[in-house]
Amino acid sequence: MAILVTGGAGYIGSHMVLALVERGEQVVVLDNLSTGMWWAVQPEAKLVEGDIGDEALLDRIMAEHRFDAVVHFAGSIVVPDSVRDPLGYYLNNTVKSRMLMACAVKAGIPRFIFSSTAAVYGNVPAEPVFEDRPPAPVSPYGASKLMTEQMLKDSHAAYGLQFIALRYFNVAGGDPRGRIGQSTPRATHLIKVACQTALGQRERLEVFGTDYDTPDGTCLRDYIHVSDLIAAHVDALDYLRKGGDSGIFNCGYGKGYSVLDVIRAVERVNGAPLPVQYAPRRAGDPAAIVAGAARVREVLGWQPRHENLDFIVETALNWERKLALRNAGG
Numbered sequence: 001m002a003i004l005v006t007g008g009a010g011y012i013g014s015h016m017v018l019a020l021v022e023r024g025e026q027v028v029v030l031d032n033l034s035t036g037m038w039w040a041v042q043p044e045a046k047l048v049e050g051d052i053g054d055e056a057l058l059d060r061i062m063a064e065h066r067f068d069a070v071v072h073f074a075g076s077i078v079v080p081d082s083v084r085d086p087l088g089y090y091l092n093n094t095v096k097s098r099m100l101m102a103c104a105v106k107a108g109i110p111r112f113i114f115s116s117t118a119a120v121y122g123n124v125p126a127e128p129v130f131e132d133r134p135p136a137p138v139s140p141y142g143a144s145k146l147m148t149e150q151m152l153k154d155s156h157a158a159y160g161l162q163f164i165a166l167r168y169f170n171v172a173g174g175d176p177r178g179r180i181g182q183s184t185p186r187a188t189h190l191i192k193v194a195c196q197t198a199l200g201q202r203e204r205l206e207v208f209g210t211d212y213d214t215p216d217g218t219c220l221r222d223y224i225h226v227s228d229l230i231a232a233h234v235d236a237l238d239y240l241r242k243g244g245d246s247g248i249f250n251c252g253y254g255k256g257y258s259v260l261d262v263i264r265a266v267e268r269v270n271g272a273p274l275p276v277q278y279a280p281r282r283a284g285d286p287a288a289i290v291a292g293a294a295r296v297r298e299v300l301g302w303q304p305r306h307e308n309l310d311f312i313v314e315t316a317l318n319w320e321r322k323l324a325l326r327n328a329g330g
């Protein structure tokens with residue numbers, strides 16, 4: 001049996017491919033390389049360059065391999081872009097996910113694991129958010145993911161498709177052994193941008209908003225190391241293979257760090273002050289969003305190994321150095 005990983009050339013998907021090939025699984029990656037990198041896919045996996053909305057291609061791949069699961073990472077991920085181009089986001093994230101799901105059901109693939117997001121919750125109070133909180137996304141990105149969760153629930157009820165949707169909080173860091181990391185050139189994520197600044201690739205880090213109702217006035221987020229996030233996917237796969245119930249799980253550590261906490265961590269790890277500039281709030285940012293994180297541990301048996309902000313930053317910084325060398329042709 002093989003596993004189909006969509007978006008396996010992207011940041012998070014490429015870490016999943018690494019974890020799967022390391023445990024001896026047969027992996028096929030489907031990726032259109034719109035933001036992913038072919039070289040991020042481990043050579044043991046088969047890379048098919050193509051689109052998750054291409055029905056004929058999906059039918060062909062699914063007939064060629066016996067998949068027991070689809071792990072679906074492919075999608076568009078930039079929240080402000082989704083506000084500017086909602087229909088583009090609904091197409092790539094919702095409509096094409098429907099096509100992928102329909103082909104999986106048609107081909108009799110029993111299991112589906114989906115990259116959802118904390119953005120489905122929308123603006124929340126400062127305390128941890130649990131999975132049973134009614135979702136209320138405030139961006140088309142969050143809504144596009146919530147619709148896909150709904151299609152999974154309905155497909156479970158109608159066709160018996162087993163599914164796990166993992167709602168990621170703020171994913172950061174890279175493979176602890178430095179083999180892969182976040183490589184998208186125009187990334188907007190705080191830890192990535194802070195590391196690029198630490199290496200002199202950006203002049204300064206802008207801090208978006210210092211007047212939030214939080215302990216130091218900057219936003220709180222629940223940063224999760226990408227390898228721990230991937231461990232939750234592997235746990236989800238094992239759980240579904242054992243016949244576990246379908247469901248939705250938050251993926252975070254349950255602890256919030258402020259933007260200033262992140263800056264201090266980068267300064268500690270890099271051993272130098274980071275040039276920062278205080279700037280106005282960025283539109284659409286909730287003040288705080290922290291995971292209620294018990295369910296994934298209790299039900300899937302998830303045990304994180306890298307619950308440490310400095311370690312997350314260290315792996316992100318190491319990867320950024322390697323990427324700079326690679327981009328310079330070194």
Ligand SMILES: NC(=O)c1ccc[n+]([C@@H]2O[C@H](COP(=O)([O-])OP(=O)(O)OC[C@H]3O[C@@H](n4cnc5c(N)ncnc54)[C@H](O)[C@@H]3O)[C@@H](O)[C@H]2O)c1
Nearest residue numbers: 007009010011012032033034035036051052074075115171
């Ligand atoms: N990075 C985060 O903090 C975060 C947080 C919550 C959820 N997520 C979700 O995790 C998933 C992976 O995110 P990422 O950070 O690795 O992003 P990424 O952009 O690095 O990866 C997405 C991958 O999907 C591919 N892709 C996009 N549209 C495609 C299509 N139509 N057909 C085939 N391939 C396509 C891209 O080429 C890329 O390789 C996304 O679904 C995203 O919404 C990410």
Ligand SMILES: O=c1ccn([C@@H]2O[C@H](COP(=O)(O)OP(=O)(O)O[C@H]3O[C@H](CO)[C@@H](O)[C@H](O)[C@H]3O)[C@@H](O)[C@H]2O)c(=O)[nH]1
Nearest residue numbers: 117118119169170188189190193206207208219259282285
């Ligand atoms: O240059 C920067 C970049 C970010 N921030 C702040 O840092 C925090 C984190 O921002 P960012 O890293 O962009 O992540 P989020 O906006 O929290 O969104 C991420 O986390 C969500 C889940 O919580 C996912 O759904 C999204 O895909 C993913 O981008 C926010 O307060 C930002 O305002 C800055 O101050 N300066």
